[in-house]
Each structure stands twice: as structure tokens, then as C-alpha cells.
Amino acid sequence: MAPSRDDRFGRLVRELSPPVGSYLARRLYPLARVDLDDLVEETFTIIWRRIDDVPSDAELPWTLGVARNVLRNAKRSHARRLNYEGKVRPRGAHASAEESVLADESVRDALNKLSDDDREILLLHAWDGLNANELARTLLISPNAAAVRLSRAQTKFKEYINEAPIQ
Amino acid sequence: MSDVFERLTAADPYAGQTFELPDVVSFIARITATPRRTSAWRRFQLGVSGAVAATTLIMVGAIAALQGAAPSLPVLNFAAANTVQYNVYSSVKTSTSPLPTMNARGTAATVTRTNARYHFTASKTLSDAATVAPAYSLRAPNDPKAETTRLASAFGLSGSLQQLASATAWRVRSAGASLTLASRGLWAWSYVNPSARATGSARTTVPVRDLTRRATRLVHALGYDFQLATPTVTTGSATVSSPANSQQGYLSISLSFPVVVNGSSTRLTSDFTFSTSGALISAHGPAFYVASSYLYPLRTPVAGVAALNTERATLAHGPSSGGSFTANAPRAATIRLSTTSLALGAYQMSNGTLWLVPVYLFSVDAKGPRETWPLLAIDPRFTKNAASATPVGTPTPKH
Numbered sequence: 001m002a003p004s005r006d007d008r009f010g011r012l013v014r015e016l017s018p019p020v021g022s023y024l025a026r027r028l029y030p031l032a033r034v035d036l037d038d039l040v041e042e043t044f045t046i047i048w049r050r051i052d053d054v055p056s057d058a059e060l061p062w063t064l065g066v067a068r069n070v071l072r073n074a075k076r077s078h079a080r081r082l083n084y085e086g087k088v089r090p091r092g093a094h095a096s097a098e099e100s101v102l103a104d105e106s107v108r109d110a111l112n113k114l115s116d117d118d119r120e121i122l123l124l125h126a127w128d129g130l131n132a133n134e135l136a137r138t139l140l141i142s143p144n145a146a147a148v149r150l151s152r153a154q155t156k157f158k159e160y161i162n163e164a165p166i167q
Numbered sequence: 168m169s170d171v172f173e174r175l176t177a178a179d180p181y182a183g184q185t186f187e188l189p190d191v192v193s194f195i196a197r198i199t200a201t202p203r204r205t206s207a208w209r210r211f212q213l214g215v216s217g218a219v220a221a222t223t224l225i226m227v228g229a230i231a232a233l234q235g236a237a238p239s240l241p242v243l244n245f246a247a248a249n250t251v252q253y254n255v256y257s258s259v260k261t262s263t264s265p266l267p268t269m270n271a272r273g274t275a276a277t278v279t280r281t282n283a284r285y286h287f288t289a290s291k292t293l294s295d296a297a298t299v300a301p302a303y304s305l306r307a308p309n310d311p312k313a314e315t316t317r318l319a320s321a322f323g324l325s326g327s328l329q330q331l332a333s334a335t336a337w338r339v340r341s342a343g344a345s346l347t348l349a350s351r352g353l354w355a356w357s358y359v360n361p362s363a364r365a366t367g368s369a370r371t372t373v374p375v376r377d378l379t380r381r382a383t384r385l386v387h388a389l390g391y392d393f394q395l396a397t398p399t400v401t402t403g404s405a406t407v408s409s410p411a412n413s414q415q416g417y418l419s420i421s422l423s424f425p426v427v428v429n430g431s432s433t434r435l436t437s438d439f440t441f442s443t444s445g446a447l448i449s450a451h452g453p454a455f456y457v458a459s460s461y462l463y464p465l466r467t468p469v470a471g472v473a474a475l476n477t478e479r480a481t482l483a484h485g486p487s488s489g490g491s492f493t494a495n496a497p498r499a500a501t502i503r504l505s506t507t508s509l510a511l512g513a514y515q516m517s518n519g520t521l522w523l524v525p526v527y528l529f530s531v532d533a534k535g536p537r538e539t540w541p542l543l544a545i546d547p548r549f550t551k552n553a554a555s556a557t558p559v560g561t562p563t564p565k566h
Contacts (some may be wrong), residue, residue: 021186048198107178127179
């Protein structure tokens with residue numbers, strides 16, 4: 001007998017809140033840490049509302065896709081508020097969330113040189129552990145496209161980090 | 168794995184940590200306590216397509232089926248007239264000037280709005296067809312403290328939370344701006360930033376459509392169970408009380424958005440005021456979630472006009488803030504109502520719960536300013552004390 005919606009949602013929360021929370025925590029900057037719980041709750045509120053749409057064979061990547069949109073919207077609101085206050089960051093001075101907390105300067109510099117899309121797919125694979133098929137479900141692209149993009153991002157990252165001066 | 172990618176993995180800022188929810192059970196309960204929008208919408212539809220308007224004709228079979236299910240519909244027992252003073256926001260502007268109308272002899276006359284008794288008649292243009300419309304029971308924020316912090320974060324405020332003296336109001340202040348969540352029957356949020364003012368330019372530098380988009384996205388981010396319709400835009404000066412309690416005037420653009428629930432207009436609004444350079448000066452709106460929805464049969468508009476005479480004939484129709492009936496009032500004036508629209512009004516029930524219920528807004532097809540007369544539209548078989556019910560507005564929490 002298929003589980004009820006409530007049961008399925010409870011299982012999704014228990015199984016997926018750790019990776020969803022971790023995904024968001026890594027990328028919170030420039031939002032405050034206090035936003036993390038709200039973003040997790042917002043993500044699972046959407047999951048609850050769309051519980052019938054969550055694919056049974058790709059629950060984690062689908063949920064991360066929702067979290068990705070939630071985070072993007074939150075950062076857009078934050079950026080708009082900064083604009084209201086006239087605190088527009090200078091062009092080129094943008095620091096990604098991941099870079100702001102990296103202690104390895106070479107890794108940080110190499111990531112900074114990547115495009116936003118390349119950096120995103122690289123870190124979804126390296127830090128969130130998604131394979132090519134899962135990347136495809138999260139980013140809503142074909143598995144082949146995900147594999148190609150990941151490979152390209154890895155190649156570029158390797159080039160940039162090898163360009164770094166030896167310290 | 169190459170050394171390069173090992174370094175990348177090792178650089179994970181969250182390595183060795185695992186996010187854990189402090190209370191999974193409460194987390195799940197909090198989310199699932201909010202009904203999924205799709206289920207409420209499906210119940211509302213019951214085979215009827217689109218939003219319901221007063222003139223929508225429903226198949227006899229649908230009405231019969233609903234009436235067959237009528238015993239399961241909750242009877243709405245309206246609370247006594249609310250004595251708390253608040254501003255009632257209406258999606259329909261009401262006239263404040265005398266309304267040309269017909270007196271008892273059928274002669275055109277201007278009747279002063281206060282100290283007059285009215286007799287209402289129905290024009291042939293009013294429908295006598297049976298219709299149905301949804302009513303919604305509302306749920307307030309579960310945890311006002313956490314809700315205030317959440318709302319403040321949406322506005323980019325991260326100051327400390329304080330409880331105000333009224334005990335049903337919370338506030339977050341940050342860098343001169345503040346976000347307040349308060350309840351006077353209906354919970355409402357309010358944001359103000361006195362320092363966000365025009366630099367003196369009398370020309371608007373930000374397109375209104377951009378301001379509309381910003382406001383709409385902000386309200387969407389707040390996550391309540393309503394949407395915003397096309398705003399009414401006004402420009403002028405806004406006064407904002409500074410912390411020193413002095414008032415200053417600024418050039419501003421105000422957007423008043425009608426609040427919509429599942430496609431149905433309400434009598435609530437969410438209002439935003441921007442400086443001419445696009446900085447948000449102030450904003451406020453209701454804070455509610457839909458708990459459940461029910462499809463109620465409505466009295467026909469023609470029957471509604473008759474009810475106006477019995478339920479409101481003894482009430483002087485004056486300004487919302489006053490107007491009292493006097494025994495020596497002038498002779499009755501007859502008002503022929505020719506149009507009606509349907510909107511959801513917020514009302515408190517005797518058990519303290521808040522509902523959005525359908526309200527007829529009758530008006531006269533007359534030249535000059537149009538005035539509306541509201542009347543609860545639900546079939547009286549499903550209501551108690553409706554004649555004396557007064558709507559709950561969207562009070563603006565004071566800063």
C-alpha cells in the first residue's frame with residue numbers, strides 16, 4: 001500500500017533536511033545565518049505543497065532544486081534591499097558564498113574565476129555529492145548536458161588552480 | 168581522485184558538520200498544519216470553473232448537490248460589533264460627498280449622507296439567480312515572535328526582537344527601520360523606514376511597474392495565502408513620524424494593492440509607499456493563512472436588496488467613523504440599486520476565529536461619485552447575527 005502523503009512528507013523531512021540544510025548553509029552568504037532555518041522551512045513548505053510532484057526516483061535532487069530556487073529568491077530580495085539603501089557592490093567585487101569562507105586561497109581564487117554556472121555544478125558535485133543524473137534533475141537539464149557541463153567545469157577549475165603561484 | 172579535486176572537497180566550509188532540525192516533529196506539524204493550497208482550491212472548484220462572481224450562473228445540479236450537502240457546512244455565528252477602533256480598508260472607494268438620488272416622491276434630490284433613512288429597491292439589472300461562493304477560515308501565524316523575525320528578515324532587518332506593550336505586537340528594529348507584527352482581530356505586518364526619503368527630486372526616477380514588481384515579489388516572499396491585484400497608484404507627499412515624533416513630508420509614490428485569495432477579491436489591501444527614487448518608505452498588509460474553505464450558497468442579489476431594508480434600514484448610512492440615526496431624521500430616500508459585485512470581507516466569529524466571507528457590494532448607476540452598500544451574501548440559513556456583524560480591517564500597527 002502506498003504511503004500516505006503525511007507519511008511520505010515525514011520521511012522526506014527526516015531524510016532530506018540534513019543535505020538540504022547543508023546545501024543552504026554553504027551558500028548562505030550574504031544572508032545571515034539566522035535565515036538558514038527559515039530557508040529550510042520554506043523549502044519543505046513548498047515540498048509539502050507539491051508532494052505529489054516529487055519524483056520517487058529523484059527525491060534528493062528534486063528537493064535541492066527547490067532549495068536552490070528558494071535561496072536564489074532570498075538573495076534577490078536581499079540584493080534589492082541593498083539597492084534601496086544605495087549599497088550596490090562595485091562590479092567585479094562580487095564574492096560568492098563559498099569563496100567567502102574558504103581558507104584555501106588557491107581553491108578560492110580558482111572558484112572565483114569560474115562562471116556562476118560552472119561553479120554551481122562543480123560544487124553540487126564536489127560538496128553536495130550529486131552525480132551527473134542527479135545534477136540533471138536538480139538543474140533541470142538533460143543527463144548528457146549535466147555530464148558535459150561538469151566535465152568542462154572540472155577542466156577549467158584544474159587549469160585555474162594549476163595557474164596559481166606556488167606558495 | 169586527483170589532488171586538485173581532493174583539495175576542493177576538503178575546502179567544503181561545511182565539512183564534518185551535519186545540519187539537524189532541532190525538533191523534527193514540530194517542524195513537520197507546523198508545515199502540515201497549513202493546508203496545501205491545491206486541496207483548498209479543489210474543494211472550492213467542485214466542478215465550477217474559475218472565480219465566482221455574483222452573476223455567475225451555476226448548474227441546477229451543482230446547487231442541488233451543494234444543498235444536499237448543506238448540513239455539513241458550518242453555520243457562521245458572527246461576533247457582536249467590534250468596539251475596537253481600526254481603519255477599515257476597502258477595495259472599493261466610497262464616496263464622501265453627497266450622493267444624488269431619488270427621494271420618496273421620485274424627484275431627484277441630493278441627500279446628505281448622515282441623519283437619513285434609506286429605502287432600497289432593486290433595478291431589473293440585478294440578478295435573481297442562485298449562486299455559490301467560497302468562504303475561508305483563516306489561521307493566524309502560529310508563533311508571532313518567530314513570524315516577526317521571519318518577516319523582518321524578508322525586509323532585510325536583523326535587529327533584536329521586542330514585545331510591545333499591547334502584548335499582541337512584536338517589533339524588530341534595525342538601522343532606523345522597523346517591522347511590526349500586531350493583531351487587532353486580524354494580524355497585520357507593517358514596515359517603516361523614515362530615512363528612505365526622496366532627495367528632493369519632484370520627478371519619479373523609477374518606473375511604477377518596477378515598484379509594482381518589487382512590492383509583489385516582497386509580498387510573495389512573505390508567504391501568506393493571498394496574492395496582490397493591480398494597484399491603485401497615487402503620488403504626493405507622505406508623512407512619516409521620526410523617532411523624535413516629529414513629522415516630515417516627503418515626495419512619494421503610493422501603491423494600494425487589493426488583496427486576492429484564490430482569485431476572489433477581498434476588501435483588504437496591502438499598501439506600499441516609495442520615495443521618488445524608489446526607496447521603500449513604508450508598507451503594510453494582512454498576515455494570514457487559509458485554514459479551510461467552504462462553498463456556501465448565496466442569497467440572490469435581489470433578495471439581498473430586500474435584506475438591506477430589513478437589516479440596515481434603521482441604520483443611518485454615514486461615514487464609516489460615525490453617523491448616528493436620529494428620531495427626527497428627514498423623510499426616507501429611495502435608492503435604486505442597479506449593480507453589485509462580490510468581494511470577501513474579513514469577519515470575526517463568536518468563537519474568535521477569523522473568516523473571509525463573501526459580501527455583496529451594491530451600488531447605484533448614477534452620475535458622480537459612486538457609493539457602495541455592503542451586505543453579507545451568504546444564505547441566512549448558514550449565518551447567525553449577520554445583521555449586526557462588522558468587518559475586521561487591516562489595522563496599521565503604529566511605529
